[in-house]
Amino acid sequence: MPKDPAVLFYTSDFISGTLTMSDEDVGKYIRLLCLQHQKGHLTEKDMLYICSTYVEDVYEKFEIDADGLYYNKRMENETKKRKKYSESRRKNILNRYKQKGISAPTYVATHVLHMENENEDKKEGIVKGRKQTARPTIEDVKNYAGGVGLIIDAGAFIDHYESNGWKVGRAQMKDWRAAVRNWCRRNTKPQLTNAQKQTLASLKQFDERMKSDAGHI
Template sequence: MARYYDICEQGDVLLALSDKELGALLRAVIQYRRGLPVGELPYNVRCVFAGEKTRIDSDAAHRRQVSESRRSAIRQRWDRSNEYNSIQMNTNVNKCKKLPPLSTPITVPPDFPPTGENTPPKGLSLGTSPRKAAKKFVKPSVTEVKSYCLERGNSVNAEDFCNFYEAKGWVVGKAPMKDWKAAVRTWESKSRQDSKGQDFREIERMPL
């Protein structure tokens, strides 16, 4: 309300209206600003509303003028930017030097690609080197561990070994196990150092 009714200028006029007339004036102002139709108003309200309507129209015209001025400035900046980019592109094109045509055309021999000693093996292309495929770890069975322990002649319990790593998900520390035979040899080494036995957690932390 402070935007539409200046107490210093229109205070006497507003005070002369009843509460009902003030409410009707406020409703009419809101409806007009939103583009809604304004109904029939009492005479006193209609007189005050006429002045407010003129003020609203003047403010709207001023806003349209400012908006159009800003749009015009943006269009001018956009046109200047496009003109500058066009000049830069033309300058870069002019700077590019065309390569002279080849005096002798390049011909491909009919037996290309080469065959014989220089031909790369299947699955490989020129300029590449063969890569060893990563060997997938397969967890051993108790029988395999026991057979390997008998082969090495150690005292590692195959069932304890398998149960221990099965419970841990066959990992060493936080990394997946790569060679279970290396883990058996680690257990073997620790069992020799301590014939009374060693904590499995201490053995497991040793690098393979």
């Protein structure tokens, strides 16, 4: 199986953990993390190759194992969780092919191309395993509405749902196309025929004459 080319990277945690480091030391640190991800635990030579000399702010980010090799504990944990999840996905895909009685493509047997964020860590504000519905652009809304014969102010639609976090009532929006249709039902006035318009105009004139006559009694 080829080396996994990626790992989950938590930008907020990284920024807070390197806030007091110089830009140069941050560069050394991120390169060492990448090297560990691809190579495994690092030798003193690996550390010095990138750092040139002992850099306390960088070295303190790494622990030393029983063999005297350096490793960042967070990177190691994330790498293991990624590997575990990818292997689980690979097995599930292979089982589906097996149930259908067909051979799986080579890439499925060797590497899982896509990984969703199902990290085992509990993060505030993240619901584990929940996918967020893709949000449409103004062009998406215009194109969909035009395709089904609806008239909509796409900008107003986008602004409204951006402002409330893409919620319908208290629930997260599941289908923006359905929301477009409901929006049009609520905000689009029905198109009247010429006969209906004439009738409404006659009724309005009649009401005005009644009001005028009442004023003279």
